[in-house]
Amino acid sequence: MVFCAPDAGAGKRVEHLIDTVKGKYDHSIPYVIINKTRKEANVVDKMVLIGDVKGKDVYIYDDMGDTCGTVIKATETLLSEGAKSVNVMLSHALFSGINTMSNLDKSRIDKIYISDSLGEKTGDKIITLSCGELIGKAILSFVGNKSYEELI
Numbered sequence: 228m229v230f231c232a233p234d235a236g237a238g239k240r241v242e243h244l245i246d247t248v249k250g251k252y253d254h255s256i257p258y259v260i261i262n263k264t265r266k267e268a269n270v271v272d273k274m275v276l277i278g279d280v281k282g283k284d285v286y287i288y289d290d291m292g293d294t295c296g297t298v299i300k301a302t303e304t305l306l307s308e309g310a311k312s313v314n315v316m317l318s319h320a321l322f323s324g325i326n327t328m329s330n331l332d333k334s335r336i337d338k339i340y341i342s343d344s345l346g347e348k349t350g351d352k353i354i355t356l357s358c359g360e361l362i363g364k365a366i367l368s369f370v371g372n373k374s375y376e377e378l379i
Contacts, residue, residue: 229258230256230257230285231261231305231313232258232287232289233263233297235263237290240288240290259277259285280305280310286314287301287302287314287316290317294330295322298336299330299334302335314340315336315339316340319344320345321345340354340356341356343356
């Protein structure tokens, strides 16, 4: 298994995820990053993979998906570099593009894990995870004057 940052901006988030997994489960997971360039807003020009994914199950981790063009193109890049499978994890599923759901359904992404932070989305590949328990713990931490770091 390998985590993937689909662009430079996601690199720190992926590193934080890796540190969390290491701290909680004492297991290190390698990661790769994709260097992405854009022609214009929401239009990916080129993607270059930095790292090795041959024969690996790859999990792209990003904060949000709007048109999902980045994760779809990243999936193609990863598969062309020998990834065995590609799954996507998105904190916030905006899915605001006109063809976003259709494009995701047609893509070669295996599963898309999203939170319900912006409401539940449905689709054959989508698995929605609830934020309810985490939000409840955050409220209790706030009321109890405790650190949010304990939530993770």
